[in-house]
Amino acid sequence: MSKTVLIVDDSATMRQMVNFTLTGAGFTVVEAGDGADAVKKLTAGTKPNLVITDLNMPNMDGISLIKEIRKMGTLKFTPILMLTTESTDDKKKEGQAAGATGWIVKPFNPEQMLKVIAKVLPS
Amino acid sequence: MKIDLSRFQAAFFEESAEHVTTMEEGLLQLERRPDDLDLINRIFRAAHSIKGNSGMFKLTAITEFTHLLENLLDQLRTGQRTLTKPVMDALLESTDGLKHLIEAAKTGEAHDEGRIAILRERLTGGAVHIEAPPVAAVHSPRASRRVKIEWTPGPTLFQRGLDPVQIVKELEHVGRVQTILRGLEALPALADLDPERCYLAWTFVLDTAESDQTIAEVFEFVREDSQIVMEADAALVCPSIACDSVTPAVPTGTSVPSRSTATGDVPPAMVPNPAGPVAKKSDGASIRVDTEKIDKLINLVGELVITQSMLSQLGNHFESPDLPVLQERLAQLERNTREIQERVMSIRMLPVAMVFNKFPRVVRDLAAKSGKDIQLILAGEETELDKTVIESIGDPLTHLIRNAADHALESPEERLALGKPAQGTVRLSAYQEGGNIYISVQDDGRGLNRDKIVAKARASGIIGPDEQLSDEQVWLLIFRAGFSTAEKVTEVSGRGVGMDVVRRNIEGLGGTIAIKTEAGQGTTFLLKLPLTLAIVEGMAVRVGSETYLVPLLSIIESLQPSAGAVKTIVGKGQVINVRGLYIPIVRLYEAFHLEADHTEPTQAILIIVETESERVALMVDELLGQQQVVIKNLEQNFHKVDGIAGATILGDGTVGFIVDVRGMLAISRGVAVAA
Amino acid sequence: MKVEDAGHSRNGSKTLSEANQYLTFMLGEELYGVDILRVQEIKGYQKCTPIPNTPVFIKGVLNLRGTIVPIVDLRAKFNLPPVEATMFTVVIVVVVKDRIMGLIVDAVSEVMDIPSADIQPAPMLGTNVDVSFISGLGRCADRLITILNIDHVLSLEELLQVGSTSEETETVQA
Numbered sequence: 001m002s003k004t005v006l007i008v009d010d011s012a013t014m015r016q017m018v019n020f021t022l023t024g025a026g027f028t029v030v031e032a033g034d035g036a037d038a039v040k041k042l043t044a045g046t047k048p049n050l051v052i053t054d055l056n057m058p059n060m061d062g063i064s065l066i067k068e069i070r071k072m073g074t075l076k077f078t079p080i081l082m083l084t085t086e087s088t089d090d091k092k093k094e095g096q097a098a099g100a101t102g103w104i105v106k107p108f109n110p111e112q113m114l115k116v117i118a119k120v121l122p123s
Numbered sequence: 124m125k126i127d128l129s130r131f132q133a134a135f136f137e138e139s140a141e142h143v144t145t146m147e148e149g150l151l152q153l154e155r156r157p158d159d160l161d162l163i164n165r166i167f168r169a170a171h172s173i174k175g176n177s178g179m180f181k182l183t184a185i186t187e188f189t190h191l192l193e194n195l196l197d198q199l200r201t202g203q204r205t206l207t208k209p210v211m212d213a214l215l216e217s218t219d220g221l222k223h224l225i226e227a228a229k230t231g232e233a234h235d236e237g238r239i240a241i242l243r244e245r246l247t248g249g250a251v252h253i254e255a256p257p258v259a260a261v262h263s264p265r266a267s268r269r270v271k272i273e274w275t276p277g278p279t280l281f282q283r284g285l286d287p288v289q290i291v292k293e294l295e296h297v298g299r300v301q302t303i304l305r306g307l308e309a310l311p312a313l314a315d316l317d318p319e320r321c322y323l324a325w326t327f328v329l330d331t332a333e334s335d336q337t338i339a340e341v342f343e344f345v346r347e348d349s350q351i352v353m354e355a356d357a358a359l360v361c362p363s364i365a366c367d368s369v370t371p372a373v374p375t376g377t378s379v380p381s382r383s384t385a386t387g388d389v390p391p392a393m394v395p396n397p398a399g400p401v402a403k404k405s406d407g408a409s410i411r412v413d414t415e416k417i418d419k420l421i422n423l424v425g426e427l428v429i430t431q432s433m434l435s436q437l438g439n440h441f442e443s444p445d446l447p448v449l450q451e452r453l454a455q456l457e458r459n460t461r462e463i464q465e466r467v468m469s470i471r472m473l474p475v476a477m478v479f480n481k482f483p484r485v486v487r488d489l490a491a492k493s494g495k496d497i498q499l500i501l502a503g504e505e506t507e508l509d510k511t512v513i514e515s516i517g518d519p520l521t522h523l524i525r526n527a528a529d530h531a532l533e534s535p536e537e538r539l540a541l542g543k544p545a546q547g548t549v550r551l552s553a554y555q556e557g558g559n560i561y562i563s564v565q566d567d568g569r570g571l572n573r574d575k576i577v578a579k580a581r582a583s584g585i586i587g588p589d590e591q592l593s594d595e596q597v598w599l600l601i602f603r604a605g606f607s608t609a610e611k612v613t614e615v616s617g618r619g620v621g622m623d624v625v626r627r628n629i630e631g632l633g634g635t636i637a638i639k640t641e642a643g644q645g646t647t648f649l650l651k652l653p654l655t656l657a658i659v660e661g662m663a664v665r666v667g668s669e670t671y672l673v674p675l676l677s678i679i680e681s682l683q684p685s686a687g688a689v690k691t692i693v694g695k696g697q698v699i700n701v702r703g704l705y706i707p708i709v710r711l712y713e714a715f716h717l718e719a720d721h722t723e724p725t726q727a728i729l730i731i732v733e734t735e736s737e738r739v740a741l742m743v744d745e746l747l748g749q750q751q752v753v754i755k756n757l758e759q760n761f762h763k764v765d766g767i768a769g770a771t772i773l774g775d776g777t778v779g780f781i782v783d784v785r786g787m788l789a790i791s792r793g794v795a796v797a798a
Numbered sequence: 799m800k801v802e803d804a805g806h807s808r809n810g811s812k813t814l815s816e817a818n819q820y821l822t823f824m825l826g827e828e829l830y831g832v833d834i835l836r837v838q839e840i841k842g843y844q845k846c847t848p849i850p851n852t853p854v855f856i857k858g859v860l861n862l863r864g865t866i867v868p869i870v871d872l873r874a875k876f877n878l879p880p881v882e883a884t885m886f887t888v889v890i891v892v893v894v895k896d897r898i899m900g901l902i903v904d905a906v907s908e909v910m911d912i913p914s915a916d917i918q919p920a921p922m923l924g925t926n927v928d929v930s931f932i933s934g935l936g937r938c939a940d941r942l943i944t945i946l947n948i949d950h951v952l953s954l955e956e957l958l959q960v961g962s963t964s965e966e967t968e969t970v971q972a
Binding site for chain 2: 010011012013014016017020021024054056057058070076077078079080083085092093096099100101102103106107108109110111119120121122
């Protein structure tokens, strides 16, 4: 059974690229267009093994989404990776404080993404 | 395995184009509502998206430039900068610059560095400070050595979704690991154990040739709330690692570093939009579909319509006790097919807003250039049109709007002197009526000057010195190639190469354009367009043994003339008198070299059609009835034929031709049809 | 009858020396042939819709499963006197570059294998058909087959001629 990854990003291009990379690596991918959409899908029953989320999104940004996910019982311990364009410590700290597991800095190449995922997701 | 993301470049360019549009529209709105925080955030996010994605394709010019836009926008939203006119101009022109960079990247051409450099200056106020991209850490392998790592995670480790097992697994990739479990003494009794809390700690003994940096990276995500003590041979890079001699460490419990909370308080200047964020319709669920797929689907539906209509025709000729049931079922089939057709056609329909949206900017720039005060009012933007029509309508509309702003509208001083408000208004509206879409471009400017037009036409020899023309005929003169009464040829318009192209474009779409004007009050251009291009409503007519289709859009009326109404004009052929207007008669059997039943107009049927605001009477043997037909391309396997607009499959399976009304008009004038 | 399973790409631009199979057909007493790879299908003859203002040899258009296909009367194109259609008259649908067209012929014969060794170039004089239309003369089992260069016969320039070719022959004879 393949693992499911929820990718949350308001850029369709980014979602497509991540989807392509992950599906090629054997994952099942679910897409959401922003935090609110992600919450909708999660409450409707999507059970991801990993969540990758952008930070800058309309309707509910990444940090808020991370906090929301940590409130959901079944997803309390699910690894969450932030997609961030900033390599400065501020955003990383803020994310971790909200409950994020780790981060992937944009721009990234697909191999880097898979490496980071391998770090946090038991295979 | 190298994963290639270049296939997503097209999607990136498309998405970025949308983001740029968002930015431009947002900026124009921001001009009127400079304190709208949601608006600024929306513009910021669009720029941020472009920046983030462009990096994925190594389009550094775009990344760096967007970064500067981002910085300025950020300063605006935190109140560090105020939105003055120069700042707004810089932002708008930089958005143009961004458009240019994206286009250059798309076509592979070099961008205009001079232009970008100037914009860069304006965005940064001269302090050009391009952040060096983060330098990737250099990993230099070392000789194999033994490293001892003591890791004491914070108690909330699990709540960030972290799993110590993963750390161990990763270390095993770095070298040979021996794991020693610590902290068992600190474990409370089972009953008091909080399963969500991390009590344990570990010591790792690692034999590796990898660099310290590589080792440190294993702990990258846990470093924040852990204690890590690493004993190694050489200088250490990570801040929380100390060079201690190792003693069995007693877990000192949590040493959670205090986190500074970013207060991020909103400066009083910026407030969230009280009306709530303006949600864009496109935020709803949607999927992108290849237009080729849609085109193929539409073709198939067209075939379905033809087959269904052939069946219906067949059903009319059956003799059978089952006939009523058959006919009822065929009628049901027809209803289903019609509905499928409507729904499929609607897939390709897009709101006119897609075209209208660029005009606020166009008008703003025109107003600035000419020193006039112009207001653009848009109405009916949600009216939907077929995608192909939308794509073609932009140029003609732009031309009409430019004319209005440039020539029709007077300067503020002139207007005040005339008792008009200083601000001129251009009104662009769209609405659907019957099977057509109407788009009107209306201004409250000077109106067309009849005398000037007539004088110019006489001077150019278009009309004779004594020729008398009705008002309607005078207005139509402006559609002639090379015609312009503009005294000044501005950069924008006045060269007279526009209006004929406008009309040709509109008619190429199967539409018509009409003018209404009043001296001193203003002018209105009314465009009438069919809802879709692929299907034509036609009147089937019989000429001899052949069936032709005349587009319904062009038909004014049909009649059988009385003898007295038909006149012969020497050198010009026969004409028919319809309510005082003499209309030339075109015999279809002559134009198409056929044998017709009737050669006398009084025994045949005349169909009065109109194009280019001129009328022609087409002579046919019989009217067969209205039909909706799918237009088929004759050029695909053959070539263009004069007088034929296209072909279609008739109900009996044979090919029928659609009459090119403009071609008929040319024939009546005795001129070759222009390509 | 469809001949799609020739197994090669339909528009393959094979030179005469490589092509081996030809669909042969009759125009009067003469046998002609076209490269089998160019033939999409063979239809029974049916009345076409005439196209106005086109040369005499363009009979009209037919509806081929939704596509409008122009039909050329080869007899007229080669200046043969017209005949009544019989039950053997067929339309051979061929592919010329990216266009599909139909040829009316008196009867279809068979698919023949003619090795390039048995094909001679067309002589400059003495044929009833314009030399540029002929790829070569083939011989198979004692029969002479005029192999047509379809690209040339149905080229755009040929199709765009307005005014019949019979006028030209009259001028030549005079």
